[in-house]
Amino acid sequence: MRKPDTIERLYLDFDGFFASVEQQADRRLRGRPVGVVPFEGTDRTCVIACSREAKLFGVKNVMNVSEARERCPDIVLVPQKPDLYRRAHNTLLAEIESVIPIDAVKSIDELTCWLDESGREDPVGLGVRLKSTIARNVGPYVTCSIGFAANRQLAKMACKAGKRTEERYGDGLMIWRPEDLPAPLIVLPLSDVPGVGGRMEQRLARAGVYSMADLYALQPKHMRKLWGNVNGERLWYALHGYDIQAQPSERGMFGHGRVLPPESRTLPAAYEICRLLLIKAARRLRRAGYYCNGLMLWLALRGGEWSDQLKLPIVNDDQAVLAGLARLWERVRRKHSNGTQVFRVGVTLCELSLADQRQLDMLINDDRTRQKWESVSTAIDGLNARYGRTVMSLGPWKPPAGGHVGGKISYTRIPTAEDFW
Template sequence: MKRRNRIIFHLDMNSFYASVEQAHDPSLKGKPIAIAGNPKERRGILVTCSYEARARGVYTTMSVWEAKRKCPEIILLPPNFERYRIASKAMFDILRSYTELVEPVSIDEGYMDISELDLTMDAITFAESIQQRLIRELDLPSSIGIAPNKFLAKTASNMKKPMGITVLRKREVAEKLWPLPVIEMHGVGESTANKLSNIGIKTIGDLANIPLGIMKEQLGKVGLRLAERANGIDERLVDPTSIFDTKSVGNSTTLPYDETNIKEIDKVLLRLSKKVAARLDSKNLAGRSITIHIRDANWKNKTKSKTMQNRLFEEQQIFLLAKTLFHKTWDGEPIRLLGVTVNNVHDKGEYAEQLSIFNFEEHAKEEPILKLVEQLQEKFGANSIKRGVKVKKKSSLESKTSFSKDFLDDHEKR
């Protein structure tokens, strides 16, 4: 039996938080609104804004004071995560009414694989029916990308907003994507774009046609994956459970004002490290590498990473590494934002710690316990006793975000 061609939808809700507020209060429709933090502090950065506000030059991540200068009549609202969570759940429930092959990516976007559905209409008409149902039942606008794989579907959904439906075929990649600057490619950030620029890659087409050996040498596996994407190749499946695979645990904060006092910066790094450690502990996770994120007063971003031989999860260990990386990276510019992330995380029990001169004594103390365990297993069976019992920890407020606490829990209940 011939396998059907893959048909992947990427559905992206348009200005989700702002649209939810307008659906909740119809008097806000047609008006420039924005969701922001505390407008009295510089922490008041716009989380999102309506298309009416965007038409006035307002954009996400703009500061509150600048948004008011651009659009004096803008309506600022505090975030209501419970309201957004309920809307998100309703949106994904609608998508799952068509197929179980729905992969949430974030609170307001996800993939659908409709390849095996027996449709009585073409893919575009089907996408239109989903789009109109979201409007009719939730009063929420969306854009949908249609393609043979996830990368192209994601790219397509960004091509027309709001309320767009875009088809992107693999044979159209050279014509539609290759002329674009490489920074516009999904998966390429500012740092990666700079690295690519240093080896002469300015456009997506440059990336698609560079010898793979150069990409592997410069960026390793990431480089090879980006080169494949630039050629429209993406074999990833739509996986409904992938959202639960934690790959990193991090925390960041925008400072109340541009900071240059190293003692205050260290205090912030300690606070961030404490939150990251608490989240790792609540999930019984440990990582192998750490990354710090720095944004200066001119919005220039820098990151610095370090890979460790042994597992990383303790607060003091995270803080000392973050502090060391910061001091190596910081050029004295005033700091606007700081972040700390532990990467390559896995369950603590999956790690085999390397013995060293520093931890040998700790492991030596456990030797009598290990021998006792072996004796009991020999006498009563291999499964009679195991080293360590994994106890589900009670989550603290520090260990959760609005995303993990509400959004993920909604999907786990299914």
């Protein structure tokens, strides 16, 4: 396994991305503490992103709006605009590509690049060029922090450390050269290691690992045992400066979730939103060239949650998945009354197979029916693509207040323009 003797990776993370894009797009928000919320008109939700001005008051992402108002009475709450953030993301990628090729986009606001010889020799100059290009061609309110290190994992951690330097937030730049390590690494909290959350910290504490220095001193096989898989050993090599490449991943599911606005928190209203989310998931399934063999439904309820799954024929058309949802919803209705409050819903199409590898179930003689409904779904997809919006759907198409059905930006997926139809 190769151990680089110089910096080879750049990791870039935009600062308070959703909030900074809002400030760049709306001059009335500039210089003010901004919190982005799922929808407007209620305090019974959380801040999903906040500006650097709000962070100075102690506001954090995923903080209840009521607590955010207590910490920062002047905070301006702005409902999310996922399509704006998607378009800003694509614009920023184009500007960065004009300076350095992008190796991998990790999320809506994070990416990584390989360094060429000039970047390795002058990382500060490269960072300045990237920041000035963004400020000049996009705007000065969308800032980023950049980390440089021998591998992607260390560059990501350096980026996070640089974001918090000199008692300020954002617009940072941090360089961790191999000869400088492990000094800047071992002073960090364990929570700064990507993938180490509260539960993993508890597991490490039970094993006598309380600090980054303790973790760094472990052996590779011990790390593997603590993590319960090879990822622990891979993390050991990454923290010690080895060139560890991300493992290729395979598509496992297509799904959508949504926090419900107050007026949609009844069972009937939640069902209608689940229908729309499932149609959006089925559209993505078809565009990617997959079929599914399973459907999962999840509901967050007052006082708990409910989930179940259903086996489907190998399908990808709207009629088949909606019929499956109706069957699952009957189970919901038998368990809960119409007065039950639903705060969040999620639908997932799983057990995937590629379209050119589809194998029909010999015990289900429905191929003619399936071909008919697949033709209907294909025709609907074609009309919607022609007009760039949902002009036809199987059943009513009435998005709830706030819209964004199927267009939510998650940590692992960046929506396409089609997701907002």
